[in-house]
Amino acid sequence: MSREGQLLELLVPLERGHGPLHVQVERRLRDSIRTGQLVPGIALPSTRALARSLGVSRGVVFEAYGQLAAEGYLAARQGAATRVASRAAPAAPRARPTRFPDMAGAHDLMPGRPDLSAFPRDLWLGSTRRVLRRAPDAVLGYPDPRGTVELREALSAYLGRARAVLPDPHNTVVTAGVTQGVVLLSQVLREQGHVRLAVEDPGFHLHRWSIARAGLEPAPVRVDSDGLDVEMLAATGARAVLVTPAHQMPTGVVLSPTRRADLLAWADEVDGLVIEDDYDAEYRFDREPVGALQGVDPERVAYAGSASKTLANALRLGWLVLPERLARPVAWERVAVDGGGPVLEQLAFADLLARGEIDRHLRRTRRLYRRRRDALVSALAEHVPSAELVGAAAGLHALVLLPESVDEERLSGSLRSSGVACQELREFRTAPGPPGLVLGYAHLTEPALRRAVAALGEAVRLVV
Numbered sequence: 348m349s350r351e352g353q354l355l356e357l358l359v360p361l362e363r364g365h366g367p368l369h370v371q372v373e374r375r376l377r378d379s380i381r382t383g384q385l386v387p388g389i390a391l392p393s394t395r396a397l398a399r400s401l402g403v404s405r406g407v408v409f410e411a412y413g414q415l416a417a418e419g420y421l422a423a424r425q426g427a428a429t430r431v432a433s434r435a436a437p438a439a440p441r442a443r444p445t446r447f448p449d450m451a452g453a454h455d456l457m458p459g460r461p462d463l464s465a466f467p468r469d470l471w472l473g474s475t476r477r478v479l480r481r482a483p484d485a486v487l488g489y490p491d492p493r494g495t496v497e498l499r500e501a502l503s504a505y506l507g508r509a510r511a512v513l514p515d516p517h518n519t520v521v522t523a524g525v526t527q528g529v530v531l532l533s534q535v536l537r538e539q540g541h542v543r544l545a546v547e548d549p550g551f552h553l554h555r556w557s558i559a560r561a562g563l564e565p566a567p568v569r570v571d572s573d574g575l576d577v578e579m580l581a582a583t584g585a586r587a588v589l590v591t592p593a594h595q596m597p598t599g600v601v602l603s604p605t606r607r608a609d610l611l612a613w614a615d616e617v618d619g620l621v622i623e624d625d626y627d628a629e630y631r632f633d634r635e636p637v638g639a640l641q642g643v644d645p646e647r648v649a650y651a652g653s654a655s656k657t658l659a660n661a662l663r664l665g666w667l668v669l670p671e672r673l674a675r676p677v678a679w680e681r682v683a684v685d686g687g688g689p690v691l692e693q694l695a696f697a698d699l700l701a702r703g704e705i706d707r708h709l710r711r712t713r714r715l716y717r718r719r720r721d722a723l724v725s726a727l728a729e730h731v732p733s734a735e736l737v738g739a740a741a742g743l744h745a746l747v748l749l750p751e752s753v754d755e756e757r758l759s760g761s762l763r764s765s766g767v768a769c770q771e772l773r774e775f776r777t778a779p780g781p782p783g784l785v786l787g788y789a790h791l792t793e794p795a796l797r798r799a800v801a802a803l804g805e806a807v808r809l810v811v
Contacts, residue, residue, distance in 0.1 A: 361401060368403050372411035380420050380431055390428035391421070453766030454799035458597070458744035458787035459660070465712055466659045470704050471695060478694035486694070490687035492678045494521025494666070498693040501700040502666055506652070509706075510628060511638030513645045518674040520681060521688055522665040525624055528651045529554050529589060531684070532622055532667070533561035535676045536587055544622075545580050545588035549776035551596045554589060554624075567777045570595060572737075574602035577609040586619035592640055593628035597775045597785040599738020599746050601637060611640065614647040620670070625652045627742030629709055632717040636741070646670045654696060656743055657709060664688075664696055715789075716743065722793040723786065723800065730804030733811060734784075743789040746772065750811055753782040757810045765806040767799065 361371050379385045391397070394412060398405040412429055415421040422432045486495075493499065498521055503514030522528040533544060544558050548567035555565040566583040569576045575590050590610070592602035602610070614621050623640045631637075641650035645668075653665035669677055681687060699705050723745060727734055734747040749758075755773055762769065772783030784803075788796055 361403070369407045369410040369414075372401075372403075372408060373414050376411065376415055377418075377420055385431050387431050387433045390430050393428070454768065454795075454802045455791070456767060456769040456784075456786045456788070456799050456803065458770060458785050459656075460787060460790045461656050461659065461712065461743060462715065462790050463659055465708075465715065467699075467704065467708055470699060470708075474695040474698040474702075474704075475691065478691065478698055482694060486690055490690050492681040492687040493519065493674075494688060495690055495693045495697065498697040498700075499666075501697040502668075505700050505705065506639075506650075506668065510625060510636075510652075511642040512650055512668055513642050514668055515645075515671075518669045518671050520667045520669060520674065520677050521693060522651075522653075522667060522681070523663040523685075523688055524655060524665040525626075525651045525653045526553060526557055526665075527684070528665050528667045529622065529624075530557050530561050531677050531680045532649060532673070533558050533563050534680050535673060536620070537562045538676070541585075541587055543583065543585045545583050545585040547575055547590060547595065548778055549597055549772060549780070550589075551591070551624075551626075552775055555777075558589070569778070570598055570600065572600055574600050574606045575610065577606055577613055580610075581613055581617075586617045587622065588619070589622040589624060590640075591624045591626040593625055593636055594631075594739060594742040596624075596626050597744065597746050597770075597772065599742060599744070601739050601741075602640075607640060607643075611644050611647060614644070619647070620673075621648045623648050623650050625650060627656055627744075628652075629657055630713060630716055630743060631739070631741040632713070632720060633740040641668060646672075649673060657705065657712075658696075662692060662696070664692060712789075719788050719791065719793060719796060720745065722796045723788045726797045726800035730801050731807050733807065744785055744787045746783055746785055748772075748781050748783045749807065751781055753807070753810055755782050758782065758807070761806040761809045762803075765802045767803050767806055769803070 361368055376385070391412070392400070394405050394408040398408045401408070412421060412423065416423045416429070419432055419434065421429055423429045496516065499516035499519040502519060503516050506512035507514050520528075520531070522531065536544065541563060543564040543566045545566045545568050546555055546558065547570045549570060550567070558565045566585045568580045568583060568588070574592060574595060575588070580588055588610075590602065592607065594601065610621060613619065621640060625639055628636050628639070639648075639650055641648040647670070649670060650668040651665065654662050655665070667677060720740065724736060727736060727747060731747065733750050737746050737748060755771060759771065769787070770785040772780065772785060775785065791799065
């Protein structure tokens, strides 16, 4: 078959009246090159020959060839045939969209989620409408990288009242969650000469990974029943540390008063920084939560919080209340990352804070989550009597330690077979330790919790 005939099979039929003919020729040639039907190096017919075969003017083919040559699909030299460019290799087969592994099972005890059905949709919609009606046009321009002044001021009032933070709107930077805040601070610390950032062990594995990606060495420090071991911290040589003092992730312990004092003394001694991830602090069920470390020493503590556990993970709204020396560098780092966060969500959240709706929402969900934690504790006592529940009555997750005899590899398989999704303690630690499971309960109804723990008990019995 002639080259003209081969191309006619690829290009026919051109559809007159359905767009410019030269665009149709371009598109079909481009697709044929991408799919490998026209291989690199093959010569195409002359513009005159192909135009005659297609029944179009020579200008149609000339324009199509010219456009594809400009895009790099064709190579044309004066006095030589137009060929498919050598770099115009066929595109790889289209893969399915990349997804994170689906961790959900029939019994979903994965930690880290509030009850998403409790999200105050009507209130959020009302706040969004309210701020859109009253916001000046200038609000829709490029944002202040620190976040809207409305949210920074509302956060200052709320955090000062609810978490005993010493707030300053000028030194507050709104982030896309705590993880982004950790990354921004890690990048600034690296630029200021830090080489490592101490982290809790066991501790939140995503933060360890994020710190390493930002160019710092995560230095693990043991956590015991009093929280972070400050003596071990001093031995790491780090001058910055990331801690979850209100409700440690994953052990659930609260940093003891002695350790709090020792930690701040360490920061003074090494001219260092404590990054306080105020994780789960709003949910303490047996007493009032301990106030934030930042309120004791705001120039040594960078305070990080978010709306992920109070409202919804998908909001991606977090904040840093920073020592004055760090506020400007972190804001500029935010500019480099994404230019600043979405404004309308910030204004809606600020409106909810200012009108007291977040306080009312927290009162409702505290009661709900306390009942669910009680249901979890009761079900564990019935179905997994060999498990030891550790940590404070707080937060949205609980850690259960299992007998030393449990083989963690066998346990993983048994959990999968039983349809139980949770996280194993070994995922959070760098040093050896007892087997354990980190269980999320806030997103499950009490009957669903009892069913999930019954399945969990069966899985554990198979490996004990």
